[in-house]
Amino acid sequence: MRDVAYIALTVAFFALMIAYVRGCERLGREATGEEERP
């Protein structure tokens, strides 16, 4: 049972990191929009 919990924790962490990649990409796009505004 604890093995499953640790494996799930690992998978959840890396899934969060994938979401983090997307978040950073979005943050970059938003900032580019701000820079381009007059």
Add this chain to the structure above:
Amino acid sequence: MTANGWLQILFYSALLLALTKPLGVYMVRVYDGSLRWLAPVERVIYRACGVDPEEDQHWTRYAGGLLLFSVVSMLVTYVALRLQAHLPLNPAGLPAVADRQAFETAASFTTNTNWQSYSGEVTMSYLSQMMQLAFHNFTSAASGMAAAVALARGIARRSGGRLGNFWVDLVRGTLYVLLPLAFVLALILVQQGVIQNFAQYVTATTVEGAKQVLAMGPAASQIAIKQLGTNGGGFFNVNSAHPFENATAISNFLEMFALLVIPAGLVYTFGRMVKNQKHGWALWAAMFVVFFGGVTTAYWAEARGNPIHAARGVDIVASADNPGGNMEGKEVRFGIANSVLWATATTDASNGSVNAMHDSFTPIGGMVPLVNIQLGEEIFGGVGSGLYGMIMMAVLTVFIAGLMVGRTPEYLGKKIQSREIRMVMLYVLIFPAVILIFTALSAVLPAGLAGRNNAGPHGLSEILYAFTSVTGNNGSAFAGLTGSTDYYNTLLGLGTLLGRFAMMVPMLALGGFLAERKIAPESAGTFPVTTPLFVILLVSVILIVGALTFFPALSLGPLVEHLLMGAGKLF
């Protein structure tokens, strides 16, 4: 402090300087693809793994590859450690690694941390050491180098956010840099007396007639890569204070030198890649200034010794037959100079292996390794991670300089604007946030407090050091904390993962954003990044950011302990 000690430190520094350029040039050729002597091996690996080596990956895909590789290899290691008892090459009949320790160990080795809450010789089978831990020693180091090279490409070119190919960088870094160097170093270590065998553990009779079990195993091959890859940890529990892991003065020097040689070479590689070698040397100079300052401070503190020892009649004055100073927790074969040099190098890099126990250093001597990690391990740093950490600080430095003179900051021809600084700030803030939040939790929760071996400020230092070490992917321990509990194994494992990947992602994003920007020629308003002024500003930014972030915690730990030591109080 002795002339002999200083000579060794200066020789170490001179050799580091001498090898920076040749190794740096070699690595340029590795990562630009011009070195092809292992091309057939590469082709087999790419074909077997279904990798298209010609693909130039967008930074999101590059980061995705790195994360995918890490999660799969971490899970494989977790399962292998749990099944260790049923796998071959286990002559001591060691049982499965406990689930909490398997999680922490898998996370720790995947992230180039190598924090160990166990004694290697009584926990890990030969197969676990060789197929799991040594595998990560190579690949986690190669991943760090790949990430640094990707950032350098982002700075050097305009490619619509494309940073190269993670799989190719991973394979080439392993095949061309780490494997050959580790092979040569392992052979030299064996020649020096470091053990390399698959023998059963030996039961010896001591001089007093007692029985003692001597652990055996393939140590030299593991030690070579754990030093070169700035992975750290130890084949044996006491790391390189063990004669089978560190047999002679020459093996000690080589193991210590292997800590920083690739990170130093990578700085030169970076200068070549961005076509500004002077800037590469400016970064090298900034690193060396902080490195030398750390060695000097630790050497002074340890050679000065502990006044409480002196008050109780211990001779702490160096003489022909007495090293003097504070020799508690140090290997008498290596003495103070080699202990502080190792302690400084191992925490400037993200290595973490030790040849002396940092917990036994004087408060100021022990604070040096702690501060080195807290500065972000950018002082040559971990292989790859040190370089990209330093580049993040360089971007922050030119941003601050740009604010001072009221111009849009530029770094090596790329404009630094809102989105770049957002990524730098994420990188800068995540590190202390993880350390300080986890330390604060552990300083109040019963499960956290139970792990301390000492009360008062020294106990806080133990907790602070542990979370600093894992989040900085260092892996060295203050040796006082009992980390082998559900609470610490899980939280420290999470700390290693956050300290690696939550910082790598914004760094790769920065590389991608910079790769989208056009390269502007230098103008009169460009802040020069090759001058002594830049070096001074960069070192100041590193020290100020580190000091502002961690000074309150340090005040409650080693600083107050140092003041109390003067008043005769020990913890």
